[in-house]
Amino acid sequence: MLPESFVYSQTSLQDFADCPALFDLRWRRRIKYPAAESEPLELVEAHMERGALFHQMIHQHTIGVPESVIAESIDDDELAVWWANYLASGLRGVPDKRYAELTLSVPIANRRMVAKIDLLAFEPGREWVILDWKTSLRRPTRANLMARLQTTVYRYALVEAGAALNGGAAIDPAQVKMIYWFANFPDQPEIFTYNAEDHAAAGRMLTHMIADIEQRGDGEFPLTDDVRRCAYCAYRGLHERGTKAGAFDAQELTDEATEMFPDFTLDQIAEVAF
Amino acid sequence: MELTDSQRRIVDSARDHTLFLTGDAGTGKTTAAVARILSLIEQGVPSGEILVLLPHAALALPYQRALRSAALPPGAQVDILTFGSLVLQTVKLFWGLAAKPAGFQADAPPNFLTLETAQYVMSTIVDPLIETRGYFDGVTISRNRLYAQIVDNLEKAALSGFPHTEIAERMKNAILTDSSGAHAFEQAQECAILFRDACRANNLLDFSLQVEVFTRHLWTLPEVRAYWTQRGAQLIVDNIEEGTPAMHRTLASWLPSVKSAVLIMDSEAGFRRFLSASPETAGALRDRCDEVIEFEQSLVMSPPVEALGDELARSLGEYAPEPSADPREALEYGLRRFYPQMLNWVADEITLLVKDQGVPPGEIVILAPYMSDAIRFTLMQRLQGEGIPVRSHRPSRSLREEPAARALLTLGALAHPEWGMQPAPFDIAYMLMQAIGSAGAGRTMDLIRAQLLAENAYPAETKSRLAPFETLKPEIQERITYLLAPRYEELRKWIEAYIVEREQAPAPTPTTKKKGRKKKNALEESPAPIAGVRLDHFFSRLFGEVLSQRGYGFHGDFDASTAAGSLVESAGNFRRAFEQTPLIPAGKTAAEEFVRMVDRGLLADQYARAWTLNDQTDAVLIAPAYTFLIRNQPVTAQFWLDLGSRGWFERLFQPLTHPYILSAIWENTRTWTDDDEQEARHDTLFHLVIGLVRRCRQRIYFGVSELGENGSANTGELLQAFGRMIARLTPPEAANEV
Structure with missing residues (x-):
């Protein structure tokens, strides 16, 4: 059973959509299984670190750290290119009011669901733009992005939380859009608009999905039929679905966070042998 | 929830007001603060402006529970931060502004x-x-x-x-x-x-440097203040007595710019003084708040528990009011000659509580100043035997003490012969036991088979690589069994292939560094040559490709996989911190140094502990007394063990440091006298005892044995105070027994 304080996110919901057994192990039972998820690990690690730095740089930029100071911290050419791309086109045409790294929290199906948005740019009464920075090596197709839970969860959460962000007034779904901006393909952003029908459908789908998860018990989280996914799953050995991790450069999206506890930073606790 | 008048005042206080709440633990201050947060959100205050700041993570539970409720309206998430994470976030975000003034290289990231x-x-x-x-x-x-x-x-x-x-x-x-x-x-x-x-x-x-950079170079900057003033316009700070002077100084300068604040302080606390907690500097913040509100009535303790606390205080020489209830109604004790008998008494009493009186297991805690593995194991066995769920909060232990981690480290040494570490045959046998699981009844890689295999496949005189199974004498092969042989061979071949691959790896490509630093791009980060092994990656691959597969010891063993996960994280942290620095001795690699450090017991399994902090299982908790206090979660029944131990009041022997002399309030001209030491011990014991009592609803059970866990008699101050209390509360003939 999920803990009382469990909070859903696009990551955990995507896991369930991809493979219920993965959701069970990672989120319900919180099992650590340190197998590589994609190879070569050296490349994966460097890419993840670079992606995290890039997100942090944009956060710094949004809160007013001077560009020259941020640029001084760039320590490799690829990151420098991403940064130049971001300055040239990352914010093209988006409103001036901005929140970086904003976490929205909304109730749904007797639980809460969070959406950690890279950047929210808005002009109240006119436009609410969710920007998501993607640093993957390959540009995902529009269809694949549309199918990602992230696209549904973020837009849904923004409209639901709208009144709290908009001085008490609800946000019209038609004013919401989500832009995936690609650091490696800066001139090919993918834009998803939204409307009231989409919002109602998203609510029904997410409610149904969460209710489905909640009513399942032990042994009711089957493995996915799509065995291609298993190469990228740390638990593949447990389910006898392969030994080697999948190829990193064959992945479409490579910068999804998979934190277990996305909303709380634990300090290290000094060691005291009471 | 029904609120008291004092709590209602907090909820209803103006949104431009700063409040200082003070009172004993269990008087409802945190509940009031949680209710205020909910009220602010309901009134339309943007939740992104509300920040809960805590001295340490274990105190977050009541806030997390409330803020994760589906009843809460949608909005930005309320931040819950520890002071340490606030410092870390600030340094990360504003590093470029502080690096040069603080004496660091601004063109390199902080590590x-x-x-x-x-x-x-x-x-x-x-x-x-x-x-x-x-x-x-x-x-x-x-x-x-x-x-x-x-x-x-x-x-x-x-x-x-x-x-x-x-x-x-x-x-x-x-x-x-x-x-x-x-x-x-x-x-x-x-x-x-x-x-x-x-x-x-x-x-x-x-x-320490994070704190210095934050306090001296960042908190003074307008950009930084503006950032936190926006995120924490409505500030809630709980248990400030467990906070440090650095946290209190930060708050003192933050308060004038907030819209509202609630600062909460427990009286007679400050349990983390050894970690620089400073109730004195916390108390000084009351003068910086608009209003001070005292909370007096305990909402946790029953009147008999309160009276018992007063009796204990009196027995420790402290003033306490005349009890208004009979403390004996909250008191049980078991006197036994031997320690195991006392533990049996504890287990019997808990069984009665759970099975006959319906007390939920999660409402029971067993406490001692130190909780040895033996006590923990005995009690867990007894209670689990009764079908009572139990959980234990043990201090972290060294990674080398985790069997799964030890096995991986031995495999690491085998796979890197250039280190010259040459594991002992016993370590090889131990590794084989862990790594190669069971092929069914009677076909397990038990100690005898593992030692036999280690002696023959890894002879003491050569101590190099594992020999192929087929080269062993037939009678040895037979004793080990042909069912286990394929697993051994697969593991051996994986290691061999790894060694060969590294030996054949091309020499490192010189990378073009920007500004003389780090790598140029990801594609140049091909698997490192021998000198640059990434041990965390090695462990991860070995785990995924061999050890977690069916037939191996880690397959489906989640304790082992958790320990392996901790080792991978620890090795990764170590490598990332040091591989680019000259701190690694010449001729050595970060991987070798990591293994050496684990072997010396320097690296501890802190990851698994953090993992369990928010564990809310309904199970009896077995924990060191301070761990329970710091979690700040009251229970219905407490069992106190080892009353005679000096651990209730004595500090650890720390000849090079001192929690009082190296504190904010120490006068540098003073001498630390025996009287100071005595007073500190007394305060420690009194605050600990009172802190525990205030977190108990119904009853405290004292387990007393004439002989302690190690077989010798203990007569520490708590036992003496307990004896005095019992003498006062019981008729003379009964008191003589104590």
Whole structure:
């Protein structure tokens, strides 16, 4: 059973959509299984670190750290290119009011669901733009992005939380859009608009999905039929679905966070042998 | 929830008001603060403006519960931060503004040290001084504790707000010692300064440097203040008495710019003084708030428990009002001659509580100043045998004590013969037991088979690579069984292939560095040559490709996979912290140094512990007394063990550090006297006892044995106080038994 304080996110919901057994192990039972998820690990690690730095740089930029100071911290050419791309086109045409790294929290199906948005740019009464920075090596197709839970969860959460962000007034779904901006393909952003029908459908789908998860018990989280996914799953050995991790450069999206506890930073606790 | 009048005042207070709440634990202050947050959100205050700040993570539970409720309206998430994470976030975000003024390289990223990696840096400074110049020859503590105390001193200086160069002076002024003692203080000072210099030179930031950079170079900047003023316009700070002077100074300058604030302070607390908690500087914040509100009525303790607390206080020589209820209604004790008998009594009483009286297991805690593995194991076995769920909160232990981690480390040494580590045959046998599981009844790689295999496939005289199974004598092959042989062979071949692959790997490609630093791009980061092995990656691959597969010992063993996960994280942290620095000795790699550090017991399994902090299982908790206190979750029944132990009031032996002398309130001209020590012990015991009682609803059970766990009689102060109390509360003939 999920803990009382469990909070859903696009990551955990995507896991369930991809493979219920993965959701069970990672989120319900919180099992650590340190197998590589994609190879070569050296490349994966460097890419993840670079992606995290890039997100942090944009956060710094949004809160007013001077560009020259941020640029001084760039320590490799690829990151420098991403940064130049971001300055040239990352914010093209988006409103001036901005929140970086904003976490929205909304109730749904007797639980809460969070959406950690890279950047929210808005002009109240006119436009609410969710920007998501993607640093993957390959540009995902529009269809694949549309199918990602992230696209549904973020837009849904923004409209639901709208009144709290908009001085008490609800946000019209038609004013919401989500832009995936690609650091490696800066001139090919993918834009998803939204409307009231989409919002109602998203609510029904997410409610149904969460209710489905909640009513399942032990042994009711089957493995996915799509065995291609298993190469990228740390638990593949447990389910006898392969030994080697999948190829990193064959992945479409490579910068999804998979934190277990996305909303709380634990300090290290000094060691005291009471 | 029904609120008291005092709580209602907090909820209803104006949104431009700063409040200071004070009172004993259990009087409803946190509940009031949680209710205020909910009220603010319901009134339309943007939840992104509300910040909950805590001295440590374990206190977050009541806030997390409330803020994760589906009843809460949608909005931005309310932030819950510890002071440490606030410092870390600030330094990360605003590093570019602080690096140069703080003496770091601004064009390189900060590298944040964990407790374990900080201790490694300290070892690179202390070890040569011990080995070549005889430093610390009069100090009789282990090296690991030596490193920890010097790192701790730096943290105390940063958190308390005095220069790190004054540590030795303070210690020498306060503690009357001979010349060797004074030398040890000076040597510790020298090591602290060298450590700080090494960190600055390599952009390494231990917690003390994070605090210094934050307090001296960042918190003063308008950009930083504006950022936090926006995120924390409505500020809630709980348990400020467990916070440090650095946290209190930050709050003092933050308060004028907030819209509203609620600061909460428990009286007669400050349990984390050894981590620089300062109730004194916390208390000074009351003058900076618009209003002070006292909470007096306990909402946790029943009147008999309250009376029992008063009786205990009186027995410890403290003033307490005449009890208004009969303390005996909240008191049970079991007197036994031997320790195991006393543990049986505890288990029997808990069984009665759960099965006959319907007390939920999660409402029961078993406490002792130290909780040994033996006590923990005995009680867990007994209670689980009764079908009662039980959980244990043990202090972290060294990674080398985790069987799964040990097995992986042995495999790491085997796979890197250039290290020359040559695991002992027993380690090989132990690894084989862990790594190669069971092929069914009677076909397990048990100790006898594992030793046989180790002796024959890894002869003591050669100690190099594992031999192929087919080269073993037929009678040996038969005894090990042909069912286990394929697994051994697969594991051996994987290691061999790894060695060959690395031997054939091309020499490292010189990378074009930008500004003389780091790598150019990801594609140049092909698997590293022999000198640059990434041990965390090695463990991860070995785990995924072999050990987690069906038929191997880690397959489906989640304790083993958790330990393996901790080892991978620890090795990764270590590598990332040091592979680019000159701190790794010439001719060695970060991987070798990591293995050496684990072998010395320096690296602890802190990851698994953090994992369990929010565990809310309905199970009896077995925990050290301070751990329970710091979690701050009241229970219905408490069982106190080991009343005779000196651990209830005595500090650990720490010859190079001191929680009072290295604190914000210490007068540097004073001497630490025997009276000070006595008073500190007494305060420690009194606050601990009262803190525990205030977190108990119905009853406290005292388990007393004539002979302690180690078979000797203990007569510590708590046992004496308990005896005095029982003598007052029971008729003379019964009291004589105590």
